[in-house]
Amino acid sequence: MNNLIIVALGSALGGVSRYLLSDCVRRLFPTDFPLGTLVVNLAGCFVMGLLAGLLAHTRALSEARWLLLAVGFCGSFTTFSTFAADNLRLLSEKSLPLFLLNLGLSVAGGLLAAWLGYRLVLHFSE
Numbered sequence: 001m002n003n004l005i006i007v008a009l010g011s012a013l014g015g016v017s018r019y020l021l022s023d024c025v026r027r028l029f030p031t032d033f034p035l036g037t038l039v040v041n042l043a044g045c046f047v048m049g050l051l052a053g054l055l056a057h058t059r060a061l062s063e064a065r066w067l068l069l070a071v072g073f074c075g076s077f078t079t080f081s082t083f084a085a086d087n088l089r090l091l092s093e094k095s096l097p098l099f100l101l102n103l104g105l106s107v108a109g110g111l112l113a114a115w116l117g118y119r120l121v122l123h124f125s126e
Contacts, residue, residue, distance in 0.1 A: 002064075003063075003064075003067055006064055006067045006068050006072065007067050007068070007071050007072040007075075008072065009068060009072060010067065010068040010069060010071065010072015010073040010075075010076065011072045011073070011075065011076035012076070013072070013073055013076075014072060014073040014074060014075065014076030014077035014078075015076040015077070017073070017077055018040050018076065018077045018078065021036070021039065021040055021043065022036030022037060022039070022040050023036065024036075025039045025040075040077065040078050041078050041080040041081070043077075043078075044074050044077045044078035044080055044081035045078075045080060045081045045084040045085075047069075047073075047074055047077070047081065048070060048074045048081035048082065048084060048085045049084070049085070049088070051066070051069055051070045051074065052070075052085050052088065052089075055070075070082075070085075083102075083106055086102060087099055087102060087103060090102060
């Protein structure tokens, strides 16, 4: 139960941070391009890379800190950071076929799922 509370706290902080950063970028740089999301995703990937590096090469991250920062905060801040960490792991394990499969399925599958959800809303709103 303690782990769930730790993840929930990190998730709350990550979600709020995502909103604030994305909104700030949108206000500073108004554009049709999803710059706020891009900035959030890149920042999340950078933080996840730092955390993965700390986990792999130091003893700086306890399980509780990993759950708070990586699973909770980064998982809520952006799932793209987790996607990047998973792919880094596959590459470091020299699992090129799995890396390519994950990359293709994640990108194409994400777009397909978004399209299907969009079409479903259109279908039921007509």
